[in-house]
Amino acid sequence: MRTLDLIACLTPALLSVACAGDIQSGDHESAQPLHASAERVLAFVGGQWFTGTAFEERTAFAVDGVLTFMQPARVDSTIHLAGGYVVPPFGDAHNHNVEHSSRIMATIEQYLRDGVFYVKNPNNLPRTRHPLDGTINVPTSMDVAFANGGLTAPDGHPIPLVRRNIERGIWTEVDGEGAFYFVVDEEEDLDRIWLRVLEDRPDFLKTYLLYSEDYARRVDDPAFFGWKGLDPTLLPEIVRRAHDAGLRVSTHVETATDFHHALVAGVDEIAHMPGFRGNAQVQLPDPSIFEISEADARMASHLGTVVVTTVGGVRGMDPRGPDGSLRRQFDRLHTRNLRLLSEHSVRLALGSDDYGDTSVGEAMYLHSLGVFDNLAMLKLWSEATPQAIFPERALGCLQEGCEASFLVLRGDPLADFGHVRDIVLRVKQGQILSSPVSE
Ligand SMILES: [Zn+2]
Structure with a gap:
């Protein structure tokens, strides 16, 4: 010895x-x-x-x-x-940066160095995932859960990103529909895509709601390219099928109404806090549309729905610089929503959605808001987040x-x-x- x-x-x-x-x-x-x-x-x-x-x-x-x-x-x-x-070890319940690329070994190094061993990638290209077999999800490396392609509306989020990558020659048409995303316009579409969704063996299912209060107006209007999501009335059926297949469902939200629709549909996880990035111009002209209601906070707590933060993107705005007042508006909104969720003991998970970072920046931003004391922060980052990423495992x-x-x-x-x-x-x-x- x-x-x-x-x-x-x-x-x-x-x-x-x-x-x-x-x-x-x-x-x-x-x-x-x-x-x-x-x-x-x-x-x-x-x-x-x-x-x-x-x-x-x-x-x-x-x-x-x-x-x-x-x-x-x-x-x-x-x-x-x-x-x-x-x-x-810590977790990041929302990051897209674990995928096969020339930078992947440096990315994994960074995660391990930061002590972030568990990551959830809530929308990835399936073909960039499989080359990582043996490099991740082994005892000597980080562990990652993948959603593969997400379910969205025609011309919904994140289709513009796919178009850009095809125009740049990074991706081809086969990386779009049926790979990085699946279009669901009506319930019959689920029959068409479902086997394909399951074939790529996702660890969970990603779905998109964006301004669902405005769904009827946005659905056929090209002005909202990338700023629309699923018909919220389809979400309960998607959740039912996913649960039948043993898959948990994570839903992207933008507004407090999306948050509500995701809850009543019975999703397992809400990816983002409402207002995480403001409107399409990254502004908050009417913060009230992003304010979670007390009734919804109570319902999220009752249902055990996990809410993933992803609010730290605003830390790029200098509170003392030209963006100072906008930064303070974001800080106020996030403080309000986080405090409400925490008062109602809603299950939270820390996620960064920051392609250039691990979840360290998100953790530091959350800590700076003062909603959580050091104990609550440690529990959020090292217990609740890893458990939200791998709910079946004895970790965190x-x-x-x-x-x-x-x-x-x-x-x-x-x-x-x-x-x-x-x-x-x-x-x-x-x-x-x-x-x-x-x-
Ligand atoms: Zn994301």
């Missing part, structure tokens, strides 16, 4: 060399961005473990990738955590039998939330990850 001492690792540059580097195995696939140990039973001593409400000093073991607090018969290595603070927890996946932080995130950025050790399903890049 060998002993590793995390005190030596507290100099971040040493992380890969002095610590996890010592116990690398040589037989991992080169496609995997990080190296990991192959030892089956690890003991972690001297760490402060997050209990869901506070930190407690405990000795924990990873046995075949599962967390236990009971002393196993044999221990391969003991890792001293030097008083570090152990939390579950540090109890007996949970997956042995966690981050060790140098300082107490309940005292200073900034410590979530100071990760000294990453463990995924019982494997110590060591990043080859300097931190």
